[in-house]
Amino acid sequence: MVKKRQILVIGNNDNGCTPESEKLAYDVGSEVAKSNSVLITGGLGGVMRAACRGAQESGGTTVGIIPQDDSSHANEFCDIVIPSGMGLTRDFLNALSADGVIVIGGGSGTLSEICAAYMYKKPIVALKNSGxxxxxxxxxxxxxxxxxxxxxxxxxxQAIKYILEQINT
Known part of the structure; x- marks a missing residue:
């Protein structure tokens, strides 16, 4: 059996997530599902919730790796919840679980995940128009x-196309 590709989508939580970012995240999640890849997120609100919803509504599998130790904190569109109990250090777990990373908007938490992915040389793509x-x-x-x-x-x-090209090389 071949391992499925795992794509991490990161960005703003509820605070700071614009309707435009939610729409982009929904569409990215849908594209992840259509590519037969597994969507990984931080499992909470905002971009994470919208991406999970997009993936789930397109028949994909969603994984939320949450910072809390109780799975009830995850958004309702996570098929699999991993309550890390690690707080913000779970950003490294998110990055290391991914074959590639897609960034939509984001603040300091998103930057932390980008830094982790960058240090481990994961392919990273950013939606330029997402702020x-x-x-x-x-x-x-x-x-x-x-x-x-x-x-x-x-x-x-374009984000999915780039990530898949990088993963498949």
Whole structure:
């Protein structure tokens, strides 16, 4: 049996998540499902909830790795909930569980996940038009090491296409 691809979608929680970011996240989640990949998120609200909803409504599987130790904190669109009990350090678990990462908006928590993925040279793509951390770091590197370029794209379809190309090489 071949392992399914696992794509992490990160971005703003409820606080700071715009309707535009929710729509992008929903569409990204749907594209993840259509690619026969597993969607991984932080399992909470905002971008995470919208991506899970999009994936689930398109027949995909969703995994939420939440910072709490009680699965009741996860959004209702998580098929599988992993209550890490690790607080914010769960960002590393999220990044290491992923074959690739898609960034939609985001703040400091999103940046933490990007840093973890960057250090482990995971492919990262950012939706340039989603604001926040995604717009700030799209088409650049986090530091002088240039571990992996954070590729900026315009659409959810371009994001999935890029991530799948990187995973399948």
């Amino acid at each position: 926040g951390i995604a717009s700030k770091y799209a088409d650049g590197y986090l530091d002088h090491r240039k571990n992996v370029k954070i590729v900026g794209v315009e659409t959810p379809q």
